[in-house]
Amino acid sequence: MANTFLAVDWGTTNRRVYRIENGRVTRTERDGRGVTAVTDFAAEVEGIRAAFGDLPMLLAGMVGANIGWRPAPYVAAPAGVGDLARSLLRIDDRTAIVPGVSTLAGGRPDVMRGEEVQLLGAVAAGLAPPDALLVQPGTHCKWARMEGGRLTGFTTAMTGELFALLRSHSLLAPQLSGAVGVTAAFLAGVEEARRRDLAASLFGIRAARMLGTRDDADAAAYASGLLIGSDVTARLADSPPDTVHILSGPELGDLYVAAIHANGHAASLIDSHAAFLAGIIAIESHCP
Incomplete structure (x- = not known):
């Protein structure tokens, strides 16, 4: 990757593209091209680069699910930023997908994909303390426990x-x-x-x-x-x-x-x- 790169938060029904230069967003756009609206992901990525710049690209969210481009493996909790970075699914030398996170606590399996970036980012940016309980409301609500800045466990509620x-x-x-x-x-x-x-x-x-x-x-x-x-x-x-x-x-x-x-x-x-x-x-x- 590089100091200037493209990031895509690619969900089921929507996606948001960011051009990031030296830690700052210089351009962003949101559209309805979620994974369920896409059949040729390689062509979509080419289109993003044509519009935002021919740059390295980091993709997160449902693009790494079995309904997305390619299934990215889950990293088992506890997981931190470094664990995700070491487990990226490389499409090529300039394109990678962030893995999801899984847990098996008390015999109940649980997974997340996309939310892990926000959870770890909230702590990395100082928006939440390194030891905290976080919740992401939505269709599938995520409750996550952070300890020492790492995602140690979570529960999903529908x-x-x-x-x-x-x-x-x-x-x-x-x-x-x-x-x-x-x-x-x-x-x-x-x-x-x-x-x-x-x-x-x-x-x-x-x-x-x-x-x-x-x-x-x-x-x-x-x-x-x-x-x-x-x-x-x-x-x-x-x-x-x-x-x-x-x-x-x-x-x-x-x-x-x-x-x-x-x-x-x-x-x-x-x-x-x-x-x-x-x-x-x-x-x-x-x-x-």
Whole structure:
């Protein structure tokens, strides 16, 4: 790699390309050319170089999954920046894919791909301390424990995907078209989640409609509170009362802040784009 290089955060449905010179972004673009929209990855990479410069390129995210360009191996946790840099999947002498990270804790397997760059970057940039609990909300929410600046363990929860499925394919779908925000209904859902009876609590949304005890306009916020609250309650049950660092934009991040506060912990929002950049620059600097 080199002091000037291209970095691509290549997800399932979107990607963002960065031109980085001496640790600074000099150009960036986001588009909808995620891995599911691409059939010829070599041609896509040629196109990126034609637009951004004929430079070394470091790719991260789902481009290294079995639905991407080539499967990049997983590095077993605990893992640090150096471990990822030493395990890059080399496409050629100027193009490489960052590996994912795996864990097998308590007999339960778990994997991540792409999130590891943000997690390690957050610590590398000083956005989170080297010993911290971090969460990345989303379709598949990641909770990660950092120790000494290394990713030592993590848990994935299908929180966002469950909400999307409920909203589009469940018995509750007609009730869940309303807006979601940090409202009284959302906080009520977070509180209900403390009962740890998620399946029954979800059916309560249907029963509330039948009995007229909750307006359907609030049902989506309440359901979101139930799911996020269940996620947060499970993850924080055995955690010390330290600050949870949230890698997210404010729209989703604020929901997690509210749920974390309701469970007696402090929370801090971190810019996920800044974390990715710090992580990819750190990995590039450790490339052999």
